[in-house]
Amino acid sequence: AQRVTQPEKLLSVFKGAPVELKCNYSYSGSPELFWYVQYSRQRLQLLLRHISRESIKGFTADLNKGETSFHLKKPFAQEEDSAMYYCALSESKSGGSYIPTFGRGTSLIVHP
Amino acid sequence: EPEVTQTPSHQVTQMGQEVILRCVPISNHLYFYWYRQILGQKVEFLVSFYNNEISEKSEIFDDQFSVERPDGSNFTLKIRSTKLEDSAMYFCASKKETQYFGPGTRLLVL
Numbered sequence: 001a002q003r004v005t006q007p008e009k010l011l012s013v014f015k016g017a018p019v020e021l022k023c024n025y026s027y028s029g030s031p032e033l034f035w036y037v038q039y040s041r042q043r044l045q046l047l048l049r050h051i052s053r054e055s056i057k058g059f060t061a062d063l064n065k066g067e068t069s070f071h072l073k074k075p076f077a078q079e080e081d082s083a084m085y086y087c088a089l090s091e092s093k094s095g096g097s098y099i100p101t102f103g104r105g106t107s108l109i110v111h112p
Numbered sequence: 113e114p115e116v117t118q119t120p121s122h123q124v125t126q127m128g129q130e131v132i133l134r135c136v137p138i139s140n141h142l143y144f145y146w147y148r149q150i151l152g153q154k155v156e157f158l159v160s161f162y163n164n165e166i167s168e169k170s171e172i173f174d175d176q177f178s179v180e181r182p183d184g185s186n187f188t189l190k191i192r193s194t195k196l197e198d199s200a201m202y203f204c205a206s207k208k209e210t211q212y213f214g215p216g217t218r219l220l221v222l
Contacts, residue, residue: 043116043203043213043214043215043216044155044203044213045212045213046210046211046212086154086155088155099157099160099168099170100157101157102154102155102156102157103154104153104154105154105155
């Protein structure tokens with residue numbers, strides 16, 4: 001069974017500080033990993049996915065298969081980064097269909 | 113920019129009543145999804161829909177749930193006989209390459 005663990009329910013930092021939101025997963029196959037973000041009063045949206053290897057809004061995430069982790073990092077947090085962040089894992093299936101499993105989410109608060 | 117829309121934004125119903133939650137996916141998307149999030153808990157996958165049929169469903173999606181794409185634009189989730197534990201935020205999503213979520217419908221079962 002696939003499982004996603006986000007150990008921190010809340011992460012509080014000051015503006016300009018580095019941020020790392022932890023995500024560990026459990027899956028026997030080759031997973032696709034995602035980070036979703038939900039800003040206050042806005043809809044859930046995809047932030048980034050491991051296959052893209054891109055940096056979005058200064059955030060990066062590297063898939064570490066040895067440690068089964070997909071931590072989200074940003075070197076200098078901004079106040080506008082305050083949001084709920086969800087790590088998700090998906091088994092990739094033929095035809096593009098997939099069943100994602102979400103972590104419980106980490107609330108990031110960036111203080112001025 | 114096109115968006116997934118959902119109606120209603122809030123719904124209150126009595127236990128045992130049927131509810132239909134509506135979603136309008138982005139028009140050229142091919143995959144459609146329903147998720148729920150019980151207050152304080154994680155987002156949970158319910159069902160995915162492709163080519164006019166269910167492609168995947170979770171254990172949560174039992175016989176009380178059904179989905180339909182009645183007219184080629186709307187994508188509905190029906191709960192036949194609501195229970196108290198169905199109270200949650202229900203999110204619709206659609207995907208072509210990237211998944212886009214709707215704003216959610218907050219369902220309260222009394």
